[in-house]
Amino acid sequence: MNGKTVIPFGPQHPVLPEPLQLKLVMQDEKIVEAIPAIGYVHRGLEKLTETKEFTQNVFVIERICGICSFKHALAYCQGMENLMGIEVPDRARFLRVIWGELHRMHSHLLWLGLLADAFGFESLFMQAWRDREKVMDIMEATAGSRVIISTNQIGGTRRDISPEMLAKIVDVVNDVKEDIERVEKVFCNDYTVKHRMVGIGVLSKENAKLWGAVGPMARGSGIAEDVRTLGYAAYGELDLEPVVETDGDCYARMKVRLRELYQSIDLIKQAIAKIPEGPINVPVKGNPNGEVISRVEQPRGEALYYMRANGGKTLDRLRVRTPTFANIPTLLKMLPGHHLADVPILILTIDPCISCTER
Amino acid sequence: MFDMIGNIFKNLGTKPATRCYPFEKREPFEASRGRVKGIEIEKCIFCGICSRKCPADAIRVDRNAKSWEIDPFKCVICGACAEVCPKKCVIMDEAYTQPTTAKDKLTYVQAAKEESQSQAG
Amino acid sequence: MIENVTNIPLESLLGHVQDMLFSGYRFITATSVDNGDGTIDVLYHFDKELEMKHLRITVNKQDEIPSISGIYFGAVLVENEMKELFGLNIKNIVIDYGGHMLLSDEELDAPMSRQITIVNKDKGGEPQ
Numbered sequence: 001m002n003g004k005t006v007i008p009f010g011p012q013h014p015v016l017p018e019p020l021q022l023k024l025v026m027q028d029e030k031i032v033e034a035i036p037a038i039g040y041v042h043r044g045l046e047k048l049t050e051t052k053e054f055t056q057n058v059f060v061i062e063r064i065c066g067i068c069s070f071k072h073a074l075a076y077c078q079g080m081e082n083l084m085g086i087e088v089p090d091r092a093r094f095l096r097v098i099w100g101e102l103h104r105m106h107s108h109l110l111w112l113g114l115l116a117d118a119f120g121f122e123s124l125f126m127q128a129w130r131d132r133e134k135v136m137d138i139m140e141a142t143a144g145s146r147v148i149i150s151t152n153q154i155g156g157t158r159r160d161i162s163p164e165m166l167a168k169i170v171d172v173v174n175d176v177k178e179d180i181e182r183v184e185k186v187f188c189n190d191y192t193v194k195h196r197m198v199g200i201g202v203l204s205k206e207n208a209k210l211w212g213a214v215g216p217m218a219r220g221s222g223i224a225e226d227v228r229t230l231g232y233a234a235y236g237e238l239d240l241e242p243v244v245e246t247d248g249d250c251y252a253r254m255k256v257r258l259r260e261l262y263q264s265i266d267l268i269k270q271a272i273a274k275i276p277e278g279p280i281n282v283p284v285k286g287n288p289n290g291e292v293i294s295r296v297e298q299p300r301g302e303a304l305y306y307m308r309a310n311g312g313k314t315l316d317r318l319r320v321r322t323p324t325f326a327n328i329p330t331l332l333k334m335l336p337g338h339h340l341a342d343v344p345i346l347i348l349t350i351d352p353c354i355s356c357t358e359r
Numbered sequence: 360m361f362d363m364i365g366n367i368f369k370n371l372g373t374k375p376a377t378r379c380y381p382f383e384k385r386e387p388f389e390a391s392r393g394r395v396k397g398i399e400i401e402k403c404i405f406c407g408i409c410s411r412k413c414p415a416d417a418i419r420v421d422r423n424a425k426s427w428e429i430d431p432f433k434c435v436i437c438g439a440c441a442e443v444c445p446k447k448c449v450i451m452d453e454a455y456t457q458p459t460t461a462k463d464k465l466t467y468v469q470a471a472k473e474e475s476q477s478q479a480g
Numbered sequence: 481m482i483e484n485v486t487n488i489p490l491e492s493l494l495g496h497v498q499d500m501l502f503s504g505y506r507f508i509t510a511t512s513v514d515n516g517d518g519t520i521d522v523l524y525h526f527d528k529e530l531e532m533k534h535l536r537i538t539v540n541k542q543d544e545i546p547s548i549s550g551i552y553f554g555a556v557l558v559e560n561e562m563k564e565l566f567g568l569n570i571k572n573i574v575i576d577y578g579g580h581m582l583l584s585d586e587e588l589d590a591p592m593s594r595q596i597t598i599v600n601k602d603k604g605g606e607p608q
């Protein structure tokens with residue numbers, strides 16, 4: 001029909017730090033169809049892992065994502081440990097929870113900042129990132145790097161956290177909690193924010209399931225699924241309820257992430273209170289053989305790892321399904337019917353991570 | 360709306376969260392993995408374990424020439440080399456690599472004197 | 481090692497996937513693995529209340545595979561990816577990029593499949 005225009009959104013766009021292009025077919029102000037174009041940052045990491053030793057792969061895997069590197073390494077290490085029958089020491093399992101939740105906190109705070117930036121609330125954006133910096137500092141002080149913290153290895157963790165440092169982490173997360181309470185008020189009650197988010201991009205529970213949404217996307221639509229409840233690492237010994245909102249709009253997804261921040265703080269404190277003494281890793285003997293699947297809950301949702309080994313030093317195949325990979329089809333289905341002005345917010349609420357998606 | 364104004368006034372009253380970088384530098388954390396500074400070449404036995412374990416293939420060890428070379432621009436600062444070295448002679452530094460204008464490699468060659476000593480001994 | 485894997489013939493793939501949809505499963509993703517003997521394993525992963533189920537088909541490289549993206553729209557990206565990286569002949573994908581989702585014109589066909597051993601070539605090229 002006439003009157004249709006195609007507007008390219010991205011790959012360079014002020015709200016998107018990463019190159020995702022959407023070709024939006026518009027009829028007047030409404031979107032009729034959205035076609036994604038990805039492939040701008042495909043690095044072939046899955047191929048690279050076939051050439052490295054399976055122990056070295058941890059470092060490659062971590063570089064899949066610049067936000068949740070720890071969770072990627074965790075998924076890989078847990079899969080390999082299952083495959084090789086390695087029993088991870090208790091202390092390492094708790095340390096994994098602590099670092100894992102710190103990663104979730106910094107990821108969600110980063111996302112909140114980006115969201116504020118997307119609707120032009122610059123001071124809120126700065127505030128969220130300012131609070132995030134405290135989390136980054138603990139990460140660097142405990143693990144040695146801000147993002148790619150490289151503390152996982154097959155059989156445990158590479159570093160330990162001293163008791164003084166653990167006490168300090170509790171102080172810092174308490175401090176961050178106060179900060180979050182202050183920005184939460186703005187995010188939840190501010191007129192501008194509500195105006196841009198309430199009722200936009202409604203995803204029903206049935207559709208979320210049909211299109212395969214994961215993580216905060218699914219939980220914002222009332223699906224109480226969180227892979228952490230399977231009890232990997234030390235999550236089985238901690239109190240954990242999936243955070244669920246039922247409205248399914250952008251506002252609900254934001255609230256899920258805000259509430260998950262509190263949940264992470266709570267989990268960190270629980271883990272620190274319960275952490276046992278002992279060794280932090282066990283040596284790896286032999287080579288893996290067979291195939292295995294491992295899943296973890298990343299800040300953006302469930303990630304699935306598939307590994308096949310043949311008894312040699314290198315793996316036959318390592319497949320990574322990252323959460324954004326699952327959320328993009330949902331986004332495509334959600335976009336039609338919305339105004340062009342809502343597109344940035346809608347895209348941001350799936351928390352896209354394109355480097356993850358393309359690997 | 361007023362919630363945010365409160366935050367803004369609070370931030371106006373406190374000191375800035377950022378630093379005036381080139382003039383005022385942050386002390387690196389003790390545990391930071393800043394960079395691979397180099398090695399204590401006298402201790403190295405040129406076993407090559409570090410170069411085999413390096414995920415970025417940044418290290419080149421030559422047993423015959425008794426040289427050890429690292430390409431700091433390939434290195435991803437994972438610390439694996441320092442961890443696996445049997446002589447613990449790879450030195451990590453907590454300060455980050457400084458920007459440079461040339462992509463130089465760091466090369467260490469063990470002095471020949473050592474060689475004759477070890478042959479004698 | 482993987483629990484709940486059902487090996488199914490290629491012809492009954494769509495029927496099985498349809499069954500999964502009816503019994504309320506969520507599609508997670510698909511994985512393709514090159515077996516090295518000219519066949520490729522394709523695993524379809526499903527999830528229901530955090531219970532996983534997998535379907536496995538083993539196909540020859542030139543076999544025509546029907547797309548499941550008509551049933552589960554979420555399979556669009558992964559099917560395009562398998563088509564490009566492994567050279568699988570997947571037909572009727574809802575959004576078909578025709579081999580240009582990740583790769584550009586100049587690049588190799590099916591870089592992830594076993595036939596092309598980029599690694600060995602590199603190593604051989606190095607001065608020994």
Ligand code: SF4
Nearest residue numbers: 403404406407409444
């Ligand atoms: S592992 Fe240590 S001793 Fe061996 S070559 Fe490397 S630096 Fe030298």
Ligand code: SF4
Nearest residue numbers: 413434435437438440
């Ligand atoms: S720190 Fe890591 S990347 Fe750098 S030289 Fe050592 S092993 Fe290689």
